[in-house]
């Protein structure tokens with residue numbers, strides 16, 4: 001079993017620091033640890049105070065750093081898709097797309113990093129994998145991607161296959177847009193399967209997300225929305241990390257004001273995230289760079305708690321014994337939640353976020369009786385018979 005810990009939060013709040021500190025703590029407690037970065041800025045290597053060469057690179061005993069080289073990974077694994085995209089672009093009269101350009105597509109690098117994460121998890125050689133994720137919004141879109149893709153791919157791929165079968169090579173040659181050949185459809189399916197596996201991994205019982213924030217009104221507002229939407233998409237959030245908390249001892253009047261404001265926000269953080277723990281990290285005198293400084297951050301952050309215990313509590317989505325679908329939507333506003341049924345799918349919308357939930361067979365044929373939002377949970381009840389009775 002590999003424990004997977006994802007760190008996300010608003011830009012600049014300390015995600016990389018919290019992720020690196022957690023990884024150092026894991027390694028120093030004897031767990032074989034991989035820390036993965038999805039950004040190209042190499043800030044994880046900077047935080048750890050190393051220059052990563054080989055991948056994964058050993059930072060210290062039990063601690064390995066993997067900075068995904070999106071370009072190389074794309075070349076290595078998804079060449080067929082790239083060739084197809086290239087062909088389509090050329091047909092549309094656009095210049096040839098190169099691998100470099102594909103990796104510039106928004107979110108592509110993170111997607112590729114997550115694909116590598118799946119490979120690493122698949123080796124079974126890691127006790128802990130820590131992921132330093134992109135800032136909130138991107139990560140969310142990215143994490144929702146496989147499922148959204150599932151929806152499209154399930155509709156598009158069979159069509160692609162049908163076209164392949166019915167169109168003769170001659171017709172294909174004169175057709176307006178090229179039909180992906182079997183090789184490409186194969187790569188598409190493979191990519192899609194890989195993404196679904198990543199999703200299963202990241203929403204599985206051994207994975208959880210830690211939300212990093214600073215005790216400031218704007219940051220907290222965003223963290224609250226992130227908590228709701230992560231849960232909507234099926235990810236477990238198991239803790240918040242409140243970073244850059246001003247120490248109160250010996251404060252001058254300027255710092256006293258900050259201490260007072262922060263403690264108000266910290267009370268709100270505790271209330272918002274309850275019953276989840278909120279780990280606090282003080283505002284340090286200097287940037288915590290290097291494993292030793294990061295180990296001290298981890299000590300402040302976790303104290304005596306075991307940060308690698310399997311996530312406790314119920315999963316975000318479950319179906320009760322009497323056929324009720326329960327989806328955790330902590331902090332969701334009643335007015336922002338909307339529910340629609342489309343075939344055997346349930347479409348849940350919370351503000352700007354939407355999840356298309358494929359209903360399990362047992363519920364797929366039954367129509368929705370009613371739904372209610374209370375205690376941060378959306379409960380959907382179904383008719384006992386089929387949709388037509």
Ligand SMILES: Nc1ncnc2c1ncn2[C@@H]1O[C@H](COP(=O)(O)OP(=O)(O)OP(=O)(O)O)[C@@H](O)[C@H]1O
Nearest residue numbers: 011012013014015016017244282283284286287288
């Ligand atoms: N508790 C702290 N005390 C002092 N400095 C800190 C603390 N936490 C983080 N820093 C410093 O703040 C800067 C930003 O932190 P970090 O890179 O971890 O944020 P991030 O959320 O990963 O940013 P980005 O969104 O750009 O990836 C770094 O220079 C880091 O060393």
Ligand SMILES: [Mg+2]
Nearest residue numbers: 015016043132
């Ligand atoms: Mg960072």
